[in-house]
Amino acid sequence: MHRNRWFIALLIFGILGIGFADTAMAKRKKKKGPDGRALYKEYCKPCHMADSDNGEYTPMSYIQDQWTRFFDEQYEETHKDVLDPNHDNKPVTEAISDDQLQSIRDFAINAAADSEHPMTCG
Ligand code: HEC
Structure with a gap:
């Protein structure tokens, strides 16, 4: 039971992390280039x-x-x-x-x- 909860917490952090990385990258992409x-x-x-x-x-x-x-x-x-x-x-x-x-x-x-x-x- 305990292990399961950790797993879910990690999963959620993982998904959030990817989300943030994506927006950060999208912002950078907008600025670059002519x-x-x-x-x-x-x-x-x-x-x-x-x-x-x-x-x-x-x-x-x-x-x-x-x-x-x-x-x-x-x-x-x-x-x-x-x-x-x-x-x-x-x-x-x-x-x-x-x-x-x-x-x-x-x-x-x-x-x-x-x-x-x-x-x-x-
Ligand atoms: C020196 C003038 C000139 C410039 C600069 C120019 N165009 Fe055109 N464009 C034309 C002419 C002429 C046509 C053709 C009109 C026709 O066939 O009735 C045209 C047609 C178009 C069409 C209609 C679809 C087609 O292919 O016929 C679009 C959309 C278009 N141009 C977008 C652009 C974009 C985006 C740019 C900048 C990257 C651009 N034009 C730069 C003269 C120009």
């Missing part, structure tokens, strides 16, 4: 503001699945021939580095319409 929101503002917003001919797109224009599909399947195809006048007229896909795109992608998905904190990019 700021997706700032990057979105610099690299996406100029072409996708309200009333833009290319359509207005902010993170909350799409749900998370749509952003995932966009970055996985559409972005390269629909942006490789689009020149970005704000970045030396390079094709969008070249103006934005892989690291930067990863941050923009994380930001868009984290702020999507069905995320916990839907956002425009401000």
Whole structure:
């Protein structure tokens, strides 16, 4: 009986411990790397503001699945021939580095319409 109680106590502490470690890691992850929101503002917003001919797109224009599909399947195809006048007229896909795109992608998905904190990019 005694042993059982210890076992359960340990189990509960174990689960709590994992929970804490997880939140701590999630917090650290958020801080690290380039700021997706700032990057979105610099690299996406100029072409996708309200009333833009290319359509207005902010993170909350799409749900998370749509952003995932966009970055996985559409972005390269629909942006490789689009020149970005704000970045030396390079094709969008070249103006934005892989690291930067990863941050923009994380930001868009984290702020999507069905995320916990839907956002425009401000
Ligand atoms: C230099 C202008 C320009 C920049 C910069 C730009 N886009 Fe686009 N975007 C376009 C054009 C042009 C289209 C195609 C519109 C069409 O086909 O009607 C488009 C289409 C889209 C679409 C609609 C789906 C699709 O693939 O057609 C989404 C979503 C999108 N862009 C998001 C983004 C994001 C996110 C960024 C930043 C990583 C970005 N765009 C940067 C010009 C731009």
